[in-house]
Ligand code: SF4
């Protein structure tokens with residue numbers, strides 16, 4: 001044997017079997033499909049159109065910035081993370097929001113919140129939620145009046161052309177007939193002057209908990225459980241977030257004549273989408289198990305506080321963003337106890353150690 | 354059945370063991386030349402005792418052990434010494450090192466063998482010395498001298514002796530085959546080790562993917578007190594720390610050794626080697642090595658003489674030169690690539706993988722970390738690999754150390770699961786290397802500073818002495834005046850002593866407020882630490898302090914030397930040594946301080962005539 005063996009020198013381990021980032025992201029997208037399907041069934045074509053629009057815009061914006069930053073396009077685009085950001089925005093924005101609102105949100109998310117911070121992995125804030133929060137603050141009207149009424153695709157929901165017209169045409173008025181405030185919004189405002197039984201009469205709630213919304217939330221919940229089963233996310237953040245929301249609701253809002261009841265907190269609004277798909281965005285969340293529990297619980301508490309006492313009917317975006325701020329700090333103080341150490345080394349590194 | 358514990362994380366990589374575990378151990382035979390590195394273990398390289406042209410017999414000692422951590426090197430066959438030269442050796446960075454080249458004469462005739470009959474009739478230290486003379490080191494891969502491991506520090510009582518038969522890394526089946534075919538040897542070795550360390554329990558930990566080996570061990574241990582404990586297959590259960598955790602539920606303390614929690618862990622191959630050394634009087638001159646991978650025709654295990662070139666061994670296993678894409682020394686998780694197939698098999702060579710095309714594809718392009726946490730989920734040491742990665746990458750080594758960088762066992766689990774293909778372990782190795790270099794530099798700088806300070810102090814002292822003599826002479830010239838009272842300087846000195854004494858007392862008993870006055874009377878008052886008053890009042894013994902300082906310096910130097918050695922060998926006690934060095938450095942500083950203090954006091958007392 002000569003020295004003809006042209007072997008390369010690589011670092012151990014020489015074996016790997018990981019799901020690639022792009023696969024992980026693909027699974028996340030797949031897991032949102034039940035929720036998207038339910039949204040479409042109950043609220044019409046709006047979300048579906050939004051999702052397609054936002055994904056395209058997100059990928060386009062990412063490609064543009066990458067080109068400007070002179071980065072290899074395909075290498076970065078194929079990680080699918082921009083598509084997921086677009087997808088989440090498409091799912092979260094009001095179904096009938098005009099196109100420029102969505103575009104604004106997506107561009108903010110990708111360009112400002114992600115790429116300007118250095119791209120994937122370096123963004124301290126959840127990009128989708130930065131985009132969402134920005135348009136929510138900037139265009140409160142468009143963001144609160146464009147929720148489709150839960151009419152059911154088979155009944156009175158706007159048909160495809162009306163939806164397209166509403167989103168892309170200037171004619172917002174065309175769809176006014178189809179829109180309706182969200183259940184959380186309605187309850188919050190009506191309960192100040194009515195008792196619970198009267199509020200429940202509002203058509204928003206239908207015969208179930210929150211007409212249509214409950215099924216959308218159940219669908220996102222099932223997709224999320226799928227992600228946990230596939231070990232793409234861990235249970236810590238969603239469970240602690242939902243648990244904290246429950247505890248808060250029971251502690252401060254057990255009287256449905258005064259405050260929004262737990263059932264609505266759980267099954268109306270963006271709770272499940274937020275718990276399983278948004279709060280779990282790994283880049284901007286806490287990392288250790290204990291840290292994730294704290295992080296999730298923080299989101300749950302903030303979500304309740306803002307929904308109940310804040311100006312906005314829903315608050316997933318703000319709650320997540322606020323906890324994004326806290327994540328590095330949480331990480332510092334939740335280092336796991338390493339093997340062989342009597343206790344965990346926590347806090348910020350200091351020379352003294 | 355003993356209760357089992359679990360270690361956190363871990364993975365289930367594809368075993369790839371059947372390729373090599375099906376065939377019985379084969380003799381590798383005599384290669385045309387044997388290349389024997391002098392440094393096949395942690396510790397100082399062995400010192401050659403033969404010369405070029407010498408004829409040696411099988412089992413003859415070719416190089417003597419150096420230092421406490423060294424072991425000797427023996428001739429794996431009879432033949433002539435052809436060269437003592439620098440040769441490429443198996444090393445992650447493709448180093449060359451000093452090697453003895455032995456050309457076999459084909460006779461394979463044994464020299465003197467020294468079996469020990471009835472070892473239990475001997476002193477334990479004699480048996481340990483015998484094991485050391487046989488050149489035995491841990492055959493699991495670390496190369497730690499077995500005799501050192503079997504002689505734990507006096508303060509540690511050993512309760513559990515563990516035989517590591519887990520062999521958790523993919524591809525490797527050397528221990529598996531050894532257990533199937535030579536279980537009796539292994540148990541004989543375990544008996545000897547158990548006699549040496551007198552544990553309460555003797556356990557063999559083996560993964561459940563080796564049913565034949567389990568059967569053989571159970572057969573061989575029938576009727577004995579040795580417990581064969583079958584553990585679930587999960588990488589890295591064979592890591593020493595993990596196996597101890599699984600079997601005892603306890604963790605080796607950070608920076609400590611297993612003996613600190615009463616455990617000693619040995620590899621099965623090592624046990625067999627110990628049995629051979631004691632019962633047959635044969636030193637460690639061969640080992641079982643797995644040769645496998647898609648590029649070899651007949652994968653399997655070989656009983657191979659140390660020093661056998663890897664390419665010779667590959668030929669034995671029918672390797673196709675051209676088919677080899679990558680050559681790995683060790684397993685796929687922790688091994689390193691060989692770029693030169695001429696390197697010899699050494700004491701730690703448990704496996705050679707000749708990987709074919711696509712078998713062990715190199716890492717795909719590194720993507721940004723998405724902080725998915727998969728690495729932290731899987732890390733068996735409960736580290737935060739991604740944070741370690743960020744800090745290592747950005748050169749924030751302080752932070753990396755704070756994140757327990759040095760607890761990383763480089764098992765490769767984190768990189769295995771990373772969806773972004775980040776070569777995490779490579780980053781950690783780099784960071785560790787950097788930190789070690791910096792510490793070494795720090796030590797050097799400290800030593801230089803100390804030397805400088807000492808010199809400075811000496812010069813000052815000389816100066817002061819000269820001055821004192823001059824003044825003495827001057828005052829002798831002046832007639833003694835009756836005006837000259839001893840009073841002022843006396844009280845001054847006494848006051849100084851009082852302050853010092855008060856400080857000393859304050860340090861001892863912070864609550865005691867007594868005696869903080871500055872008059873000599875307070876100092877002299879009884880019950881305020883007479884002994885302290887004594888030590889301060891009496892002139893300090895300079896010679897004594899100097900001796901202490903010298904001793905402390907000596908110790909520091911030894912520790913620093915040991916540390917350097919350990920660092921060179923990538924030993925796992927580096928951490929501990931580093932702390933020892935730091936402590937000793939402190940001691941030196943303190944001794945210097947004390948000496949300097951004493952000197953100023955000595956100098957001050959007789960000369961304060963202002
Ligand atoms: S597994 Fe890789 S991508 Fe995920 S957190 Fe760890 S280093 Fe980052």
Ligand code: SF4
Nearest residue numbers: 732761762764765767
């Ligand atoms: S290589 Fe180090 S950090 Fe990575 S899993 Fe193993 S012990 Fe943990």
